[in-house]
Each structure stands twice: as C-alpha cells, then as structure tokens.
Amino acid sequence: QVQLVESGGGLVQPGGSLRLSCAASGSIGSINAMGWYRQAPGKERELVATIGSGGSTNYADSVKGRFTISRDYAKNTVYLEMNSLKPEDTAVYYCKADIRRRLGPLSYDYWGQGTQVTVSS
Numbered sequence: 617q618v619q620l621v622e623s624g625g626g627l628v629q630p631g632g633s634l635r636l637s638c639a640a641s642g643s644i645g646s647i648n649a650m651g652w653y654r655q656a657p658g659k660e661r662e663l664v665a666t667i668g669s670g671g672s673t674n675y676a677d678s679v680k681g682r683f684t685i686s687r688d689y690a691k692n693t694v695y696l697e698m699n700s701l702k703p704e705d706t707a708v709y710y711c712k713a714d715i716r717r718r719l720g721p722l723s724y725d726y727w728g729q730g731t732q733v734t735v736s737s
Contacts, residue, residue, distance in 0.1 A: 618642040618726055622711050625731030632735070633699045638711030638728050640692040648714040648723055650687055650694040654707035654733075664709070665696060679705075701735045709733050 624636040640647060651666035665675045665685035673685055684697045694711060711728035 618644060618715055618717060620711050620713055620726050620728035622709070622728040622731040625709060625733050627734045627736065628701055629737060630701060630703060630735055632701050633697070634701060634733060635698070636696040636709055636711075636731060636733070638694045638713075640713050640715060640726070643718040644692060645716040645718040645720055646723075647692060648716070650711070650713045652685065652694070652696045653710045653712060654705075655710070655730075656704075656707040659707075661710070667694065698733070701733075703735045705733065706735050707733060 619642050620638055620640050622636065622638045624634060628634050648669045649666055652664040653661050654664050655661040663676055664679055665673065665683055667673045667685045667687050675683060682700045687694045708730040710730045713726050714723050715726050716723040
C-alpha cells in the first residue's frame with residue numbers, strides 16, 4: 617500500500633550531472649528520514665546521503681561537495697542531485713524512507729526498487 621517509485625537514473629558522461637527522484641505514495645501518515653543508498657557490483661550497499669524530517673542532512677565522504685539531497689514535503693519526494701559524476705559513482709541507487717502509514721502506530725523502512733546510474737565515456 618506504501619510504495620516508493622524512483623526515476624532519473626541512466627547513463628551519463630564523467631563530469632556530468634544527474635538528478636534522481638523518489639516519490640512515496642499510498643496510505644502515508646508521515647515520513648521521517650529519507651535517504652539514498654547505492655550498491656556497486658561486488659560491493660556492499662552503502663549510504664550516500666540522508667535527510668531528516670527537519671531537513672538535516674549527512675553525506676558519505678565520497679560524495680560531499682558533489683551531491684545534494686533535498687526533499688519536497690508536500691510531494692513526499694526526495695531528490696538526489698549528482699554533479700561532477702565519476703565512473704566510481706556507477707551503482708544501483710536505492711531510495712529509502714522511514715514511513716508511518718496512515719493511522720498506524722509505528723514507522724517502517726520502505727525501499728525503492730533501485731535505479732541504475734552508469735557514469736562512462
């Protein structure tokens with residue numbers, strides 16, 4: 617009933633930019649933290665960036681200064697703007713949101729399906 621739908625992934629050249637979007641829909645009561653994670657082949661899934669319900673953010677060291685996370689509270693959407701992309705940014709990017717369903721007492725981590733980002737010449 618609660619669903620996260622990602623968009624914006626694709627192929628981009630090194631040094632280019634890409635903007636990912638993730639929209640939560642369904643029977644949503646409230647959303648706490650939202651974030652982006654990524655997993656490259658043969659590597660563990662790692663945190664990229666998170667944004668709290670109050671707007672606080674944190675980033676992985678590898679993306680600081682290049683990526684920006686933001687959210688639209690009215691649209692239940694989180695964005696990841698990626699600039700100065702490098703080949704090592706290539707990975708499947710996953711959206712995560714801590715969501716309490718409407719009339720629900722507890723929140724739960726929901727994950728998007730993942731979107732492929734490929735940085736290559």
